[in-house]
Amino acid sequence: MTYQVTVEPTGDLVEVEEGQTILDACLRQGVWLPFACGHGTCGTCKVQVLEGDADVGDASPFALMDMERDEGKLLACCARPECDLVIEADIDVDPDFLGYPIEDFQATVASIEDLSPTIKGIRFELDHPIQFQAGQYINLHLPGVDGARAFSIANKPSENGIVELHVRRVPEGAGTGYIHEQLREGDTLPMSGPYGQFFVRKSAPEDLIFIAGGSGLSSPQSMVLDLLEQGDVRKITLLQGARNLSELYNRELFEQLAEEHQNFSYVPALDAPLEEDHWQGFSGYVHEAAISHFGGQFAGHKAYLCGPPPMIDAAITALMQGRLFERDIYMERFLTAADGAEGTVKSALFKKI
Amino acid sequence: MSTRKLSLKDKYRILTRDLEWEYSYRDYREIFKQEAFEGIKITDWSKWEDPFRLTMDAYWKYQAEKEKKLYAIFDAFAQNNGQQNVTDARYVNAIKLFLTGVSPLEYQAYNGFAHVGRQFGGVGARVACQMQSLDELRHVQTQIHAMSHYNKFFDGFQDFTHMHDRVWYLSVPKSFFDDARSAGPFEFMVAIGFSFEYVLTNLLFVPFMSGAAYNGDMATVTFGFSAQSDEARHMTLGLEIIKFLLEQHPDNVPVVQRWINKWLWRGTRVLTLVAMMMDYMLPNKVMSWKESFEVYFEEAASALFKDLARYGIEMPRYAETAILEKEHVSHQAWSIFYNYTHAAAFHTWMPDDKEMDWLSEKYPDTFDKYYRARFEHWRELERAGERYYNPTLPMLCQTCQIPMGFTEMDNPTLTAYRQSVYQGERYNFCSDGCKDIFDHEPEKYVQAWLPVHQIFQGNCGGPDIEDVLGDYYRINLGVDNMDFHGSPDEARWNAWHNLQPAEDKLKQAS
Numbered sequence: 001m002t003y004q005v006t007v008e009p010t011g012d013l014v015e016v017e018e019g020q021t022i023l024d025a026c027l028r029q030g031v032w033l034p035f036a037c038g039h040g041t042c043g044t045c046k047v048q049v050l051e052g053d054a055d056v057g058d059a060s061p062f063a064l065m066d067m068e069r070d071e072g073k074l075l076a077c078c079a080r081p082e083c084d085l086v087i088e089a090d091i092d093v094d095p096d097f098l099g100y101p102i103e104d105f106q107a108t109v110a111s112i113e114d115l116s117p118t119i120k121g122i123r124f125e126l127d128h129p130i131q132f133q134a135g136q137y138i139n140l141h142l143p144g145v146d147g148a149r150a151f152s153i154a155n156k157p158s159e160n161g162i163v164e165l166h167v168r169r170v171p172e173g174a175g176t177g178y179i180h181e182q183l184r185e186g187d188t189l190p191m192s193g194p195y196g197q198f199f200v201r202k203s204a205p206e207d208l209i210f211i212a213g214g215s216g217l218s219s220p221q222s223m224v225l226d227l228l229e230q231g232d233v234r235k236i237t238l239l240q241g242a243r244n245l246s247e248l249y250n251r252e253l254f255e256q257l258a259e260e261h262q263n264f265s266y267v268p269a270l271d272a273p274l275e276e277d278h279w280q281g282f283s284g285y286v287h288e289a290a291i292s293h294f295g296g297q298f299a300g301h302k303a304y305l306c307g308p309p310p311m312i313d314a315a316i317t318a319l320m321q322g323r324l325f326e327r328d329i330y331m332e333r334f335l336t337a338a339d340g341a342e343g344t345v346k347s348a349l350f351k352k353i
Numbered sequence: 354m355s356t357r358k359l360s361l362k363d364k365y366r367i368l369t370r371d372l373e374w375e376y377s378y379r380d381y382r383e384i385f386k387q388e389a390f391e392g393i394k395i396t397d398w399s400k401w402e403d404p405f406r407l408t409m410d411a412y413w414k415y416q417a418e419k420e421k422k423l424y425a426i427f428d429a430f431a432q433n434n435g436q437q438n439v440t441d442a443r444y445v446n447a448i449k450l451f452l453t454g455v456s457p458l459e460y461q462a463y464n465g466f467a468h469v470g471r472q473f474g475g476v477g478a479r480v481a482c483q484m485q486s487l488d489e490l491r492h493v494q495t496q497i498h499a500m501s502h503y504n505k506f507f508d509g510f511q512d513f514t515h516m517h518d519r520v521w522y523l524s525v526p527k528s529f530f531d532d533a534r535s536a537g538p539f540e541f542m543v544a545i546g547f548s549f550e551y552v553l554t555n556l557l558f559v560p561f562m563s564g565a566a567y568n569g570d571m572a573t574v575t576f577g578f579s580a581q582s583d584e585a586r587h588m589t590l591g592l593e594i595i596k597f598l599l600e601q602h603p604d605n606v607p608v609v610q611r612w613i614n615k616w617l618w619r620g621t622r623v624l625t626l627v628a629m630m631m632d633y634m635l636p637n638k639v640m641s642w643k644e645s646f647e648v649y650f651e652e653a654a655s656a657l658f659k660d661l662a663r664y665g666i667e668m669p670r671y672a673e674t675a676i677l678e679k680e681h682v683s684h685q686a687w688s689i690f691y692n693y694t695h696a697a698a699f700h701t702w703m704p705d706d707k708e709m710d711w712l713s714e715k716y717p718d719t720f721d722k723y724y725r726a727r728f729e730h731w732r733e734l735e736r737a738g739e740r741y742y743n744p745t746l747p748m749l750c751q752t753c754q755i756p757m758g759f760t761e762m763d764n765p766t767l768t769a770y771r772q773s774v775y776q777g778e779r780y781n782f783c784s785d786g787c788k789d790i791f792d793h794e795p796e797k798y799v800q801a802w803l804p805v806h807q808i809f810q811g812n813c814g815g816p817d818i819e820d821v822l823g824d825y826y827r828i829n830l831g832v833d834n835m836d837f838h839g840s841p842d843e844a845r846w847n848a849w850h851n852l853q854p855a856e857d858k859l860k861q862a863s
Binding site: 043060061062063090092317320321327347348353 | 361362400402405406415418419422423578579581582584585588589592595596600603653656657659660661662663664665
């Protein structure tokens with residue numbers, strides 16, 4: 001049994017397992033709430049229930065007082081939902097978040113393309129147009145696969161009749177296995193979206209750095225296409241990491257964009273180039289390419305990271321050592337069903353990292 | 354258009370940061386004189402992110418509600434004669450240690466935060482510090498009120514503020530806070546706001562509070578919960594200060610690293626008192642000191658320092674030593690206090706067989722090997738009517754002021770002993786950590802008020818040690834001090850519960 005918890009004012013949706021605390025579910029699903037002690041004595045994670053009921057759990061009577069219980073307050077670290085909930089937390093809505101409504105779509109496969117030996121590009125035609133912000137994702141429901149699978153949208157928002165996804169084959173993954181082996185042109189699947197808080201902070205004046213790894217190119221591709229289409233004049237740098245040349249997809253697209261736009265630079269990096277690749281570009285991990293390209297100095301930028309967790313982790317460290325900090329770093333971690341199970345102790349130092 | 358309620362964020366801004374004004378006729382550096390001298394570089398106070406959004410109006414409302422609840426429980430505890438329902442009278446000695454050693458630190462914290470709450474150029478930081486200073490004042494008051502009930506029935510509580518300023522072992526926590534308060538405002542924040550309130554607070558509070566819960570002390574449990582509900586703000590303030598300093602300027606990183614090294618070592622030394630309390634003073638044990646050190650320091654700190662590594666901050670320099678010492682410090686500290694119980698305002702005792710076995714089980718690598726034989730020997734002496742009291746005065750570490758009883762971790766039978774010479778004088782230390790702290794700022798630590806030196810210099814009355822203990826420390830000799838067995842505390846407890854004195858039991862057993 002799982003319950004759906006909507007976190008206002010951002011509208012994030014979190015699935016909470018039976019017996020799981022709201023805070024645990026939020027943190028595991030990338031929705032940050034303020035917290036400190038984690039066991040009901042400090043009150044940092046206090047939230048207001050707007051709809052629904054929950055068990056307050058072992059909240060200390062001093063951290064959650066009777067009058068607050070009467071007002072429908074909870075401590076997220078020990079509260080467990082008893083039905084679907086809407087809660088309001090002390091978090092900020094980003095002024096650049098446009099809050100497009102989440103809708104259901106019927107999505108028909110228009111084309112399937114091999115982008116690389118492990119990544120397929122799927123284009124869906126939608127039954128009605130979708131409004132989304134570049135960087136957001138959709139949920140796709142696949143026949144015979146439990147639960148929805150999340151994929152970032154790779155096309156730009158102005159192409160609102162289609163959705164392009166980049167799907168890497170996860171070894172033994174049920175969802176990506178279906179897409180790689182059974183999905184055919186003409187198939188129609190239920191899709192919902194847009195979701196997520198990964199989008200370009202357009203009101204921020206800083207130059208932009210995009211760091212992408214593997215099929216994590218999808219969101220940055222959408223973001224870069226969108227910015228260039230709108231004639232954005234800030235300096236935009238896209239760093240794309242892949243293992244070898246055959247895995248480095250859409251390279252021609254970005255090389256051409258770099259020729260056409262003075263403010264756009266493209267830096268591909270291969271960490272394990274093959275001999276036959278005759279690779280002349282940067283050899284090494286994509287975060288190392290970033291350090292090399294920017295001379296290790298990142299202050300004054302906004303950075304957007306998208307890819308597998310180890311890449312994100314290495315990139316954050318590189319950026320912070322180059323004096324770019326949490327408030328200027330945005331990320332989308334590509335987790336698979338196998339990720340996120342490890343129960344490591346998390347410090348409260350960072351909100352999003 | 355309907356009027357919208359202000360968001361928490363806007364409300365907080367208007368009631369705090371919005372109270373700031375432009376300094377038009379005085380120089381900034383003149384107003385905030387202490388902001389620059391520590392070598393910390395602040396480039397932009399506007400990057401300070403408020404660690405919590407509690408406004409003054411809501412603060413009073415919440416705190417009043419907490420007090421109502423808390424004092425209702427104090428009243429119930431008193432009316433129920435709660436002092437008779439603790440596990441046994443030995444437990445109350447843990448509370449004596451808390452009132453004389455820890456509660457005055459809350460008062461020092463109040464002073465310290467009120468002071469730095471004036472010194473920062475950023476209004477967000479000033480408001481947060483002032484708010485914390487109010488919390489600390491509330492904590493010291495509620496703790497005194499909670500423990501005043503025990504003062505009616507047990508010895509050793511009566512002169513806790515006087516004793517805190519004078520008694521030898523209380524100079525350990527007192528000098529820790531004096532050190533922090535006489536540092537600059539940023540060092541104070543790293544020392545107290547971050548190292549103590551964030552990294553070490555669980556190691557101090559959880560043992561005392563769960564110790565109270567396991568030993569029937571409802572009043573102490575309740576003030577613990579009441580205080581913990583304020584700690585959220587303190588912990589988030591500690592985190593914000595560290596992030597803020599590290600992000601403001603790369604030159605701050607080595608300064609902050611040195612402070613973290615220093616204050617986590619100073620903190621673990623002070624927590625030695627908690628270690629022995631957990632392992633020896635609680636009749637009903639919660640967990641061993643070693644176990645709580647593993648959960649609340651090793652696990653929590655490794656997650657924290659993994660994150661701090663992104664800023665270039667490393668594990669505190671003496672963490673490895675502190676981790677090795679978790680096997681030893683409680684036994685060594687209890688030995689020191691057992692030796693000097695005639696000079697303390699609380700009682701000690703030797704663990705009974707069941708307690709010794711518990712220690713063997715919890716410390717399989719060290720207790721039987723290094724400590725059991727000594728403790729059994731002392732117990733034999735006591736049975737023979739020759740309870741051992743050490744007649745000399747111990748040498749103290751110049752930095753932490755603890756008697757030099759800690760040992761080398763590669764040879765736990767050898768007392769650790771370090772020295773430095775400064776301006777022709779020799780100074781002694783219990784550890785590399787304490788020596789390095791001295792060597793970095795010898796001009797500060799040569800001024801330390803070391804209780805044993807002060808006694809020998811004649812500054813604590815005398816001439817005999819009884820005069821010092823009775824007149825200068827105000828210990829009621831033969832009442833507050835000496836072994837628990839044979840103490841008036843024990844006699845009263847036995848009378849309440851129609852119990853046989855322990856002495857008689859011992860005689861029967863032998």
